[in-house]
Amino acid sequence: MDLIIKTRRGFEKLAASYIKELVGEGAEVLPAPSGYLGIVVVKGLGEGKWKIAELIAEKVLEADRILVVEEVVKADIAEIEKAAVEVAKRYISPGDTFAIRTTRRGTHPFTSIDVNVRVGAAVKEATGAEVDLEEPAKPLYVEIFQDVAAVCVPATREYRKLRRDKPLTLNALRKVAIGQMVYEGDDEAVKKMGERIGRAAQTFEVAELAILLHKQIPARTLRVFLEAVEAGVESRYQIQTRSYGRPVHKVPISVYELYQYVRSRAGEPLIVTDPKGDYVTAVKERLAQLFARERVNVLIGAREGIPPGIYRFADVVVDLIPEVTIATDFVIPSLMIAFTTALEEAGALPRYAGKRVKHK
Structure with missing residues (x-):
C-alpha cells in the first residue's frame, strides 16, 4: 500500500475512478478493499506517492482524508509500535505535538485504544514530542486491515468542531x-x-x-x-x-x-x-x-x-x-x-x- 484514501460510504468507486485518471496505468487503485466501505487503496506509486497524494488532495473532491503509507507490518502490537517509532523519528521533532489515531478492521487481541496508548508512549520517548489529542501538529495514523497494519502520515489537515481560541457560546x-x-x-x-x-x-x-x-x-x-x-x-x-x-x-x-x-x-x-x-x-x-x-x-x-x-x-x-x-x-x-x-x-x-x- 502507498496511499489510503477515506471517502464517504458509497463514494469509493467514484473516487477511485478519478484517482485512476491521476495515477495512470502503472498503479493499482482498489475501491472498498475486502469489502471495507469508505476506503480506497492505491498501490505501485513508489517514491512519487507524496506527489500523487497532493494531486489527489487538489483534484478529487470525494477524498475526505488522504494518508500516505510509510510502513506496512503484521497486525501485531509490538510490530506496530516498532514501525511507528521509525516513522516518528523521520516525521516528528522534539518541539512538535502528536497523537496516534488508530482504526481497526477485523478481530485482534488488542483494541484501538491499546494501540494508541502503547504506540503513543513509545513515540513520545523516542522523539521527545508531547501528546496533544485535540490539535496535534503531527498526527500519526495506524490503519489495520485484518492481519496487516499500515503506519501513515496524513497529506490533508484534520478538521475538528472545537479548536483552541474558538469562542465558547x-x-x-x-x-x-x-x-x-x-x-x-x-x-x-x-x-x-x-x-x-x-x-x-x-x-x-x-x-x-x-x-x-x-x-x-x-x-x-x-x-x-x-x-x-x-x-x-x-x-x-x-x-x-x-x-x-x-x-x-x-x-x-x-x-x-x-x-x-x-x-x-x-x-x-x-x-x-x-x-x-x-x-x-x-x-x-x-x-x-x-x-x-x-x-x-x-x-x-x-x-x-x-x-x-x-x-x-x-x-x-x-x-x-x-x-x-x-x-x-x-x-x-x-x-x-x-x-x-x-x-x-x-x-x-x-x-x-x-x-x-x-x-x-
Whole structure:
C-alpha cells in the first residue's frame, strides 16, 4: 500500500475512478478493499506517492482524508509500535505535538485504544514530542486491515468542531429565556410553525421557552401550537442525545400572558426583537453587560410584533438585520447567531483552551 484514501460510504468507486485518471496505468487503485466501505487503496506509486497524494488532495473532491503509507507490518502490537517509532523519528521533532489515531478492521487481541496508548508512549520517548489529542501538529495514523497494519502520515489537515481560541457560546445561550408570541393561522400553518420554533429553541438549548398570549385567541389554535412546539423540542432533543458527546439541556416550555410575563421578570434583562430597534452589533457592549447576568429574557413576535408599550421596559430593542423582516420560524436561529457575533466582538465570550468545558 502507498496511499489510503477515506471517502464517504458509497463514494469509493467514484473516487477511485478519478484517482485512476491521476495515477495512470502503472498503479493499482482498489475501491472498498475486502469489502471495507469508505476506503480506497492505491498501490505501485513508489517514491512519487507524496506527489500523487497532493494531486489527489487538489483534484478529487470525494477524498475526505488522504494518508500516505510509510510502513506496512503484521497486525501485531509490538510490530506496530516498532514501525511507528521509525516513522516518528523521520516525521516528528522534539518541539512538535502528536497523537496516534488508530482504526481497526477485523478481530485482534488488542483494541484501538491499546494501540494508541502503547504506540503513543513509545513515540513520545523516542522523539521527545508531547501528546496533544485535540490539535496535534503531527498526527500519526495506524490503519489495520485484518492481519496487516499500515503506519501513515496524513497529506490533508484534520478538521475538528472545537479548536483552541474558538469562542465558547453554550453557557451564554443557556442564559436566554425566550418569550414567543403564539403564531395564528390555519391548523397546518400553525403546526408547521410550532414545530420549527420548538426545534430551533432546542437546537440552541436555551434556558426556557415561554409561549405568550396578549389577546384572546381560539383554544384550538393554542392547543395545536403548543403540541407542535413540544413535538419540535422533543424531536431535536432525541437527535442531540444520540449524537452529542455531552449532556443535553432539554428546553422547558410554559405559557404566560405577555404583560404578566414582563412583570414577573422585573429587574432582569429584557430584550425585544423588532425591525424598529438598534442593529444588534451597534449595541454589543450593552448586550455584553446584560449577558453578565444569570438570565436574559428575549421577546419575539409572530405576525404581529411585540406591542410598543413593552419597549419602555426593555433594556434593548434590537434589529437583527436592517431592511429585512425575518420570518417567525427563522427568528430564533438568527437571534442566537446575532447574539453570538455581538458578544464575540465585544470580547464577552470565553475561548476554548484545550480541555472539556462544564456547562451550567
